[in-house]
Amino acid sequence: VLSIVESNGDSVVSSFGIILDSSGTYQFTQSSDTQKLRFIADVYGKRTIDELTKKQQNQSAADIIHYLCTDEKYGYGLDDSTLEPAYILKIINMRYAMALNVYRQYIDTVLASDVSDETAAAIMENKDVLTGVDISEDSIRKYTDGMYFASIIGYTGQISQDEYDALDKDEKKKEILMRTNEKNMTTGSPGKLIITFAIPLMLGNIFQQFYTMADTMIVGQVVGVEALAAVGAGDWLVWLVFGIMTGITQGFSILVAQFYGAREKENLKCAVAKSYIMTALLSVIVLAVSEGAVYHVLLFLQTPDNVIDLTMLYLRLIFAGIPIIAAYNIFAAILRALGNSRSPLIAMTVAALINVGLDLLFVAVFGWGVAGAAVATVIAQGFSALYCLMVLRKIPDIRLEKQDFYRQPAMSLRLLKVATPLAIQNVIISVGGLTVQYVVNGFGFLFVAGFTASNKLYGVLEMAAVSYGYAITTYVGQNLGAKKYQRIRKGVRSGTYMAVLTSVFISGMMVLIGRNILSLFVSGEPEQIRQVLDIAYKYLFIMAVFLWILYLLHVYRSAIQGLGNTLIPLASGIAEFVMRVSVALLLPKLIGEDGIFYAEICAWTSAAVLLFISYMIIIRKYKE
Numbered sequence: 001v002l003s004i005v006e007s008n009g010d011s012v013v014s015s016f017g018i019i020l021d022s023s024g025t026y027q028f029t030q031s032s033d034t035q036k037l038r039f040i041a042d043v044y045g046k047r048t049i050d051e052l053t054k055k056q057q058n059q060s061a062a063d064i065i066h067y068l069c070t071d072e073k074y075g076y077g078l079d080d081s082t083l084e085p086a087y088i089l090k091i092i093n094m095r096y097a098m099a100l101n102v103y104r105q106y107i108d109t110v111l112a113s114d115v116s117d118e119t120a121a122a123i124m125e126n127k128d129v130l131t132g133v134d135i136s137e138d139s140i141r142k143y144t145d146g147m148y149f150a151s152i153i154g155y156t157g158q159i160s161q162d163e164y165d166a167l168d169k170d171e172k173k174k175e176i177l178m179r180t181n182e183k184n185m186t187t188g189s190p191g192k193l194i195i196t197f198a199i200p201l202m203l204g205n206i207f208q209q210f211y212t213m214a215d216t217m218i219v220g221q222v223v224g225v226e227a228l229a230a231v232g233a234g235d236w237l238v239w240l241v242f243g244i245m246t247g248i249t250q251g252f253s254i255l256v257a258q259f260y261g262a263r264e265k266e267n268l269k270c271a272v273a274k275s276y277i278m279t280a281l282l283s284v285i286v287l288a289v290s291e292g293a294v295y296h297v298l299l300f301l302q303t304p305d306n307v308i309d310l311t312m313l314y315l316r317l318i319f320a321g322i323p324i325i326a327a328y329n330i331f332a333a334i335l336r337a338l339g340n341s342r343s344p345l346i347a348m349t350v351a352a353l354i355n356v357g358l359d360l361l362f363v364a365v366f367g368w369g370v371a372g373a374a375v376a377t378v379i380a381q382g383f384s385a386l387y388c389l390m391v392l393r394k395i396p397d398i399r400l401e402k403q404d405f406y407r408q409p410a411m412s413l414r415l416l417k418v419a420t421p422l423a424i425q426n427v428i429i430s431v432g433g434l435t436v437q438y439v440v441n442g443f444g445f446l447f448v449a450g451f452t453a454s455n456k457l458y459g460v461l462e463m464a465a466v467s468y469g470y471a472i473t474t475y476v477g478q479n480l481g482a483k484k485y486q487r488i489r490k491g492v493r494s495g496t497y498m499a500v501l502t503s504v505f506i507s508g509m510m511v512l513i514g515r516n517i518l519s520l521f522v523s524g525e526p527e528q529i530r531q532v533l534d535i536a537y538k539y540l541f542i543m544a545v546f547l548w549i550l551y552l553l554h555v556y557r558s559a560i561q562g563l564g565n566t567l568i569p570l571a572s573g574i575a576e577f578v579m580r581v582s583v584a585l586l587l588p589k590l591i592g593e594d595g596i597f598y599a600e601i602c603a604w605t606s607a608a609v610l611l612f613i614s615y616m617i618i619i620r621k622y623k624e
Contacts, residue, residue, distance in 0.1 A: 005112045010119050028061050186478050186479050191498065197475070218364060225522065230314060231452065241286060243427065254477055257337035262481035269399075269400055298312055328385035355376050418564065428574055432578075435580065464506065465550055465555075471558075479491070488562075488619065496555050539597045
């Protein structure tokens with residue numbers, strides 16, 4: 001039967017509770033531990049889960065397959081050491097379906113459905129040797145306007161009474177009441193999915209930028225221009241350290257999104273567990289290196305003498321919170337990989353309010369200066385991490401068990417293979433930024449203050465691009481897992497249009513009201529304020545005019561990352577580094593201080609061109 005069905009392009013039933021994942025490993029399909037145990041109990045012929053032995057409860061999917069192949073009493077007589085796993089699984093699917101009806105003498109077992117006329121003819125021609133096999137035709141009731149009949153028909157997919165009875169009291173409440181915000185991005189309008197996913201992220205980024213700007217505004221207005229320059233002198237160092245953790249966690253989330261899209265539940269849980277372990281270890285290493293090197297790096301960067309002590313104090317306190325910030329990054333990255341952008345928004349919104357309140361308390365009331373701003377930021381990030389963790393623990397698909405942290409040691413290498421290039425990319429970009437900071441520091445603390453004020457608005461310019469990027473990475477990752485390649489093309493095209501339109505709107509706003517916003521960061525003597533604002537607005541204007549290039553960079557880099565390729569984004573980071581450093585070191589010598597403003601634009605352009613060409617080449621390889 002299997003040979004006839006497959007020779008005509010049809011397929012046999014696939015309702016068994018085990019599948020083969022993309023790496024050829026057997027995996028359970030059940031979404032919760034209770035359902036998995038119920039399935040195992042059915043395989044072993046037990047009436048309830050409680051009748052299973054400890055060994056049976058801990059059986060892996062491969063162990064179940066081996067049992068059904070080789071057990072003397074209940075096995076199907078298959079040699080699982082020589083036969084292909086795909087063939088074994090197909091045979092077990094049919095034999096197990098028949099076994100479920102063994103005591104129901106007059107109930108047919110469906111081995112294949114919706115078959116072609118050729119398959120039906122071949123079965124009928126061989127009925128003399130296919131004892132008990134027949135072809136039947138069924139009519140299907142179709143509701144053309146199903147959504148309007150839903151209240152009459154009811155819903156499908158309700159758990160069985162056995163499964164419900166097996167749940168304890170608390171689990172019943174969770175199964176009935178708990179609702180999470182995962183989003184399946186493999187069906188529906190690509191443009192609508194991307195924008196609805198990105199909007200909560202944009203709102204979250206608005207609040208994140210709000211409290212980043214609040215730090216700077218409160219420090220600049222309450223403490224003064226020197227304190228503003230001190231915070232700004234450490235910007236690229238902060239970006240370097242946090243960029244390592246962001247790159248690592250974002251890389252981990254790419255595999256999580258692919259496993260989620262492919263519905264590989266065991267791989268999904270294992271990837272999440274390994275991501276937690278490696279993020280924790282790496283955060284400790286980065287913390288130790290950062291605290292040990294900060295003073296020497298500030299000296300190397302020619303940080304002005306009148307601000308270096310304040311800058312070092314600010315950075316030491318920020319770096320002390322690296323494990324907390326790393327925890328938020330990995331929790332939020334996994335939520336986004338599952339299509340949940342709402343929970344990170346809530347976390348960031350409340351964290352922003354906490355941060356601003358603590359800024360006012362620590363800086364304006366207690367007089368702690370830049371130290372107060374740093375402590376407020378770390379405490380606020382701690383809340384974000386805690387909230388995202390609480391949400392993750394309620395999601396059935398990634399409800400982790402102890403064994404998930406020990407299974408598949410090779411999963412750690414798979415995660416690092418994807419994540420390491422992203423971390424290296426961020427390091428390279430940061431080193432280029434530190435080179436720019438080195439040049440800027442040589443122009444004096446007023447230039448540093450103006451440059452800092454514009455850099456704080458850089459986050460506002462970029463926030464929608466980052467949000468579109470996360471949305472596109474998740475969208476592409478899930479659809480790659482589901483092998484829906486045409487949807488990937490449509491989604492990236494829609495994302496490009498939306499990104500460019502958004503960048504034009506933001507650019508217009510910055511050109512019109514940017515100087516007024518910049519004035520909120522600065523206080524001091526009138527002449528100092530004028531000089532700082534002239535420097536800041538000139539830089540902001542140049543970035544706003546070329547902002548659309550940055551948005552294209554984010555779209556195509558995120559699409560390539562979602563496809564599982566992190567080497568091309570790494571190459572784009574190298575291109576950014578080379579261009580940023582070259583322009584920063586050479587152009588100011590030719591046209592003066594203003595030359596430093598074009599380092600960023602040239603870096604964007606070189607990376608965007610490389611990423612666009614690479615995406616067009618890579619996507620052609622994916623055929624439906």
